[in-house]
Amino acid sequence: MNSEAKKTIWKNYQKEIADDNYFYLRSCVRQNFFPGAEPTFLRIMKEELQKDIYEDPGHTTCTGIGYHTDIVPFETTMTIVARQFALMTSHGYKNLVPSCITSFGLYSEVIDTWNHHPEILKRIRQNLKKATGREFEIPKNLAHSSDIIYKFRKEIAAKAKYKLINSNTGEPLKVVEHIGCHYSKMFPSKGVGGAEYPYVLVGMIESWGGELIDYPERRHCCGFGFRQYLVQANRGFTFACTKKKFESMEPYKPDMIITNCPGCPMFLDKGQYAISELEGKTYGQDGMGIPVFTFEEVAGLIMGYDPWDIGLQVHQISVEPLLNKMGINYDPEKKYLGINGKYLGKPVSPNVLKTCC
Amino acid sequence: MPKKKIAVIGGGIAGMEAAGQLAAMGLEVSLLEKGNILGGHVANWHHLFPDGKLAKEIIAQLKSGVQDKVDIHFGAEVYKLQKSNNYFTLNLTDGQNIEADAILVATGFDLFDASKKEEYGYSIYDNVLTSADLEEKFNSGKVLKTSNGAIPHKIAFIHCVGSRDEKVGNTYCSKVCCITAVKQAIEVKKIIPEVEVYCFYMDLRFFDRYFEDTYFEAQTKYGIQFIRGRLSEASEDMNGAIILKAEDTLIGKPLKLTVDMVVLMVGKVSSTGTQELSKRLSIQLDEDRFIKTLDSHTLFNFSNKEGIFVAGTCTGPKTITETIADARSAAMQAASYLRNNSFSENNSK
Amino acid sequence: MPEWGYKININNQIDLDFNDKKYLQKLIESEPSVKSCFACGTCSGVCSAGNFTQLSLRKIIALVSRSEIQDLSKELSKCMLCGKCTLVCPRGVNTRNFILSARKLLNDIEIAK
Numbered sequence: 001m002n003s004e005a006k007k008t009i010w011k012n013y014q015k016e017i018a019d020d021n022y023f024y025l026r027s028c029v030r031q032n033f034f035p036g037a038e039p040t041f042l043r044i045m046k047e048e049l050q051k052d053i054y055e056d057p058g059h060t061t062c063t064g065i066g067y068h069t070d071i072v073p074f075e076t077t078m079t080i081v082a083r084q085f086a087l088m089t090s091h092g093y094k095n096l097v098p099s100c101i102t103s104f105g106l107y108s109e110v111i112d113t114w115n116h117h118p119e120i121l122k123r124i125r126q127n128l129k130k131a132t133g134r135e136f137e138i139p140k141n142l143a144h145s146s147d148i149i150y151k152f153r154k155e156i157a158a159k160a161k162y163k164l165i166n167s168n169t170g171e172p173l174k175v176v177e178h179i180g181c182h183y184s185k186m187f188p189s190k191g192v193g194g195a196e197y198p199y200v201l202v203g204m205i206e207s208w209g210g211e212l213i214d215y216p217e218r219r220h221c222c223g224f225g226f227r228q229y230l231v232q233a234n235r236g237f238t239f240a241c242t243k244k245k246f247e248s249m250e251p252y253k254p255d256m257i258i259t260n261c262p263g264c265p266m267f268l269d270k271g272q273y274a275i276s277e278l279e280g281k282t283y284g285q286d287g288m289g290i291p292v293f294t295f296e297e298v299a300g301l302i303m304g305y306d307p308w309d310i311g312l313q314v315h316q317i318s319v320e321p322l323l324n325k326m327g328i329n330y331d332p333e334k335k336y337l338g339i340n341g342k343y344l345g346k347p348v349s350p351n352v353l354k355t356c357c
Numbered sequence: 358m359p360k361k362k363i364a365v366i367g368g369g370i371a372g373m374e375a376a377g378q379l380a381a382m383g384l385e386v387s388l389l390e391k392g393n394i395l396g397g398h399v400a401n402w403h404h405l406f407p408d409g410k411l412a413k414e415i416i417a418q419l420k421s422g423v424q425d426k427v428d429i430h431f432g433a434e435v436y437k438l439q440k441s442n443n444y445f446t447l448n449l450t451d452g453q454n455i456e457a458d459a460i461l462v463a464t465g466f467d468l469f470d471a472s473k474k475e476e477y478g479y480s481i482y483d484n485v486l487t488s489a490d491l492e493e494k495f496n497s498g499k500v501l502k503t504s505n506g507a508i509p510h511k512i513a514f515i516h517c518v519g520s521r522d523e524k525v526g527n528t529y530c531s532k533v534c535c536i537t538a539v540k541q542a543i544e545v546k547k548i549i550p551e552v553e554v555y556c557f558y559m560d561l562r563f564f565d566r567y568f569e570d571t572y573f574e575a576q577t578k579y580g581i582q583f584i585r586g587r588l589s590e591a592s593e594d595m596n597g598a599i600i601l602k603a604e605d606t607l608i609g610k611p612l613k614l615t616v617d618m619v620v621l622m623v624g625k626v627s628s629t630g631t632q633e634l635s636k637r638l639s640i641q642l643d644e645d646r647f648i649k650t651l652d653s654h655t656l657f658n659f660s661n662k663e664g665i666f667v668a669g670t671c672t673g674p675k676t677i678t679e680t681i682a683d684a685r686s687a688a689m690q691a692a693s694y695l696r697n698n699s700f701s702e703n704n705s706k
Numbered sequence: 707m708p709e710w711g712y713k714i715n716i717n718n719q720i721d722l723d724f725n726d727k728k729y730l731q732k733l734i735e736s737e738p739s740v741k742s743c744f745a746c747g748t749c750s751g752v753c754s755a756g757n758f759t760q761l762s763l764r765k766i767i768a769l770v771s772r773s774e775i776q777d778l779s780k781e782l783s784k785c786m787l788c789g790k791c792t793l794v795c796p797r798g799v800n801t802r803n804f805i806l807s808a809r810k811l812l813n814d815i816e817i818a819k
Contacts, residue, residue, distance in 0.1 A: 001481060002481050002483065005472070006481055009472075195475075196475035214593070217592070232712060235711075235712050236715045240714050244717070252595065274710075278710060278713065573797075576741050576743075580734075585745065605768070607765070608720065608765065610718060610719070611720070612722060613719045613723065614723065
C-alpha cells in the first residue's frame with residue numbers, strides 16, 4: 001500500500017476549523033456511556049490549550065436519534081437545532097463544536113437545507129420565536145470536537161507524557177481508526193480528508209506515535225444505525241456489521257481502536273461482549289478483546305491523566321492490558337472507587353469474554 | 358499563385374493523417390506537436406482492437422504521409438494567436454512564428470485520472486492499474502506480475518471508470534473502453550492461460566464491426582467471466598490482493614471477489630491542451646468540455662470560428678478508424694475552404 | 707444468561723472466493739455453449755413453466771456461473787423440457803442439454819453421497 005498517495009487526497013479535503021471561542025454541545029450517548037470523555041476534552045481545551053470553550057446548561061439533545069428513527073419530525077428537529085444555535089448566539093459565540101458525530105451530521109444537514117431553502121429557514125425562525133421568543137444566527141464555523149483535537153494534535157503531542165508506543169518493545173502501537181458515518185459520508189467536503197480516507201483520526205495517530213492499520217472493512221458502518229436497533233429483534237443486524245469489521249481487522253492484530261463518534265465505541269466495545277455470548281468468538285489477545293476508545297480518552301491518556309478520571313473503568317473491554325503496554329502509571333485498586341473513595345461495586349464477569357480484575 | 362498554408366495543431370494520429378492528406382492535396386502544411394514524438398496516445402499502444410494489428414504499423418503508415426512532406430515542429434505549443442486580414446499568425450514555444458490561412462485543431466484527449474475515484478484506490482493499492490498501465494506492460498514484453506512478483510491467478514477489469522459518472526463530472530460514455538477491456542482480457546489470457554479473468558460492467562457497448570465477435574470469442578474460447586455490476590469499492594488485504602465489492606445485478610445480491618490485479622478502464626476526457634487552446638482561440642466547448650462542432654451530423658469538422666477546423670478526439674471519443682476518417686474529412690473541408698477562400702454554411706455543404 | 711431475542715444476521719454476499727467451482731466446471735464441459743450466454747432473458751420470457759412458477763433459465767445460468775447452487779435441484783425440477791427456450795436463444799445455447807446435464811450432475815453428486 002502506498003500511503004503517501006493518500007496525502008494528495010487529504011489535501012483536497014481541508015476544512016476550516018475555528019481556533020478559539022467555542023460553544024460546546026454535549027452528546028446524549030457519550031455523556032451516559034462514556035461519562036469521563038467530555039470532561040477530559042474540556043480539561044484539555046481549558047487547562048492545556050487555554051481555549052475559551054463554553055457550554056450553556058440549558059442546551060438539549062439535538063434530537064438526532066429521534067429524527068433518524070422517524071419519531072421526531074424534521075420540522076421539530078430543525079426548530080430544536082435552531083434553539084441550540086440561539087443559545088450559542090445569546091452568549092456571543094459563533095463557533096459551534098458538537099461532541100456527537102450524529103449532531104455534527106445533523107447540524108450540517110440542517111444548515112445545508114436552509115441554504116437551499118431560505119423559505120424553510122424563515123419558517124423555523126418564526127417557529128422558534130413563537131415557541132421560545134428566541135432568535136438565532138447560523139454558526140460561522142461548525143467543527144466536531146475531534147476536528148478541534150485534530151487541529152491541536154501537535155500541541156498535545158508536545159505536552160504529552162506518553163506516546164502510542166509499546167513501552168516494552170519501543171514499537172508503535174497498531175491502531176485501528178473508525179470514523180462515524182455521519183462525519184464525512186454525508187458531506188465529504190465537511191470531513192477532514194474526505195469520506196474514503198478520512199484523516200481526522202489518522203492525523204492524531206501519526207502525531208501521537210502510533211501506526212495506522214488500514215484493513216478491508218475500514219469504511220464499513222459499525223452497525224449502530226438508529227432506526228433498527230431500537231427494536232430488540234433487529235439488533236442481530238447491528239452486530240452482524242460489527243462482527244464483519246472485527247473479522248476483517250483481526251489478522252492485523254490491532255492493539256486498540258480509536259473512534260470519534262460516541263455511538264460507534266458503544267457498539268465496537270460492548271458488541272464484542274454480545275458477539276462473544278452469541279457466537280463464542282472473541283478478538284484481540286488472550287480472549288480479552290480489542291480495547292475501544294474515543295479520541296478524547298486517548299488524548300487524555302497520553303497527557304498522563306488518571307485512567308479512572310478519564311472514565312475507562314466503564315469500558316466493557318478491559319483497558320489494563322493496553323495501559324500496561326503503554327507503560328502508563330495507574331492504580332488498579334482505585335478502579336471501582338468513586339468520589340471520596342467510595343466503593344461503587346464491580347460488574348458481573350461475562351461468560352466468554354475475559355476481563356481484567 | 359502561392360500555396361495556401363495550414364497549421365495543424367496536434368501531432369497525434371488525427372493531426373498526422375490530416376496533415377498528410379493536406380500535403381498530398383498540394384497545400385503547405387505545418388504540423389505542431391507539443392511533445393517529442395508523433396503518434397499521440399496510439400504510440401503507447403501495442404495490439405489494437407478488433408483485429409490485433411500493431412499500433413506501430415499504423416503510426417509508421419501515417420509517418421510516411423508527413424515525413425519530408427510537412428514542416429513538423431516538436432516542443433511547439435501555440436502561446437499566442439492573432440488573426441489579421443485573412444490569415445493567422447501563430448507564436449510557438451519553440452521560438453518560431455508561423456503564418457497560416459487556416460488552422461486545424463487536432464489536440465486529442467487525455468485519459469481520466471483514475472486516482473479521482475478514491476474508492477478504487479488507484480495509486481494507493483499497488484495492484485490497481487489502469488488500462489494504459491497494462492498496455493505499457495504489454496509493450497514492454499515483460500512477464501505480467503503482481504507487485505509481489507507473483508503470477509496473478511485472478512484479474513478483474515472494471516468498465517466505465519471516469520465515464521458515465523456524475524461524481525467526477527463526466528456523464529458521457531467513452532465508447533472504446535468496453536472493446537478495449539475485452540481485447541486486454543483476451544491478451545492477458547493468451548499470456549497466462551490459467552488466469553481467471555472477470556469483467557465488471559454496467560452495459561456492454563460493442564457497436565462496431567467485429568466487436569460482438571470479439572465478445573463471443575472472449576466468452577467461449579477464453580472463458581472470460583462477465584459480471585453485470587459496477588464496482589462499488591476496492592480494498593487491499595494483507596497480501597496486497599484486492600477485495601472487490603459489487604452487486605451481481607442479474608442475481609440481485611451483493612458479491613465479493615478477491616483478485617490479484619485490478620485493471621481500471623479509464624475513459625477519455627477533453628485534453629488540457631484542447632481546453633487551453635480553445636480558451637485562447639475562443640473556440641466553443643460543449644458541456645462535456647469537448648469542442649462543440651457546428652453540426653454533429655454534417656458539419657463535424659467546423660468549430661465556431663471561421664478558418665479553424667477540428668478533427669479527432671478533441672470533439673469527442675472515437676475509435677482509430679473514426680479518427681482517421683474524421684481527419685480525412687477535415688482535410689477535405691479545409692482544402693475546399695482554402696480554394697474558395699471564403700466561408701459560409703452554404704459553401705461547406 | 708440473558709434472553710437475547712435475536713441472532714447475528716448471516717452474510718448474504720455471494721462469496722466468489724469461497725464458492726466451490728467443481729460443479730460449474732463439469733457442467734461447462736458437458737455443455738460448452740452455455741459460456742456464450744449474455745443474459746438477455748429471451749429464454750425466461752418465453753418459458754412455459756416460467757408463467758406459473760419462479761423458473762427463470764437466465765437466472766439459473768447466472769447463479770450457476772457464480773457457483774451458487776444451493777436451490778438448483780428444486781429449480782431445475784420445474785422445467786418441462788418443452789424446448790421453447792432452445793428455439794429463441796440468440797446465442798445458440800443448447801439450453802435443453804444444459805438443463806439435462808445440470809440435472810444429471812446433481813444426481814451424480816447425490817449418488818456419491
